Amino acid sequence: MRIIVNGEPRELPDGASVAQAVAAVTAAASGVAAALNDEVVRRSAWEATTLREADRLEVLTAVQGG
């Protein structure tokens, strides 16, 4: 299954969760948020939320700015 994580296509096993996709791009245990197709997925729901082909996932964290 191919999904788009932070703008880059990525192969994940069918039925992969948001938690698995996030873990593929960061090891950070906190300070990270995920949005699936422009909707925030609460961290408590990452494990239970499964991805589908062509889903778009954004994974953000705080950086220097402002």
Add this chain to the structure above:
Amino acid sequence: MTETTDDTAADALVIAGEEIGSRLIMGTGGAPSMQVLREALTASGTALTTVAMRRVDPSARGSVLDVLTGCGIRVLPNTAGCFTAGEAVLTAKMAREALGTNWVKLEVIADERTLLPDPIELVEAAEQLVDDGFVVLPYTNDDPVLAHRLEQLGCAAVMPLGSPIGSGLGIRNPHNIELIVERAGVPVILDAGLGTASDAALAMELGCDAVLLATAVTRAQSPARMAAAMRHAVEAGRLARLAGRIPKRRYAQASSPFEGLASS
């Protein structure tokens, strides 16, 4: 009650019912290293500091969040880089989830050349975020009408620019800032464009409740030294505002008596 001199504890900045320990709000953008940033933040005495939200970078070294946590500074996420209300609202929601705060510095810009706020998108985003329970601190144009509209729709402060972000041009329209201050029922935070300490002092003398700055410190030749200068400038400007300046006069007014002069 005795007149206070420099009792800043009795003159705290309060936003949305919460006391903020300094009237100098810092940004973290532009610092050449985390070490320089840490030294500058410490020298500034700030208690509230902005960060931006971006895609995670697996190669990033050090986290700005670790610096803020280490300094005991409260984090204020911004929506920098957003051009539409939709982008800004999603970014604010992600910041709330990532950082555990419902405070947001709302920034919706019109173009990359000026980085000026897009007032239409800004109002739209502010309405949505206020309705969603955010404490919204909007970065706005130095437009008294727009600032008032933002306050009316429930923003917890208004943050007019002095001049474009990072320009160091100072406060280009002090009269508008005074008009915003006169009418505001929420804190007015001068945000963007300050270049040096006198700009920060002027903002406070005009009646602003706080200033927010980053570039003037982080890109100064000695960021920590400039941060200390800004801290003193904000305190000096605030005291001068509270003290009440003398009216400007057209001609001199002698400060020494004319009586009792020696005659020759």
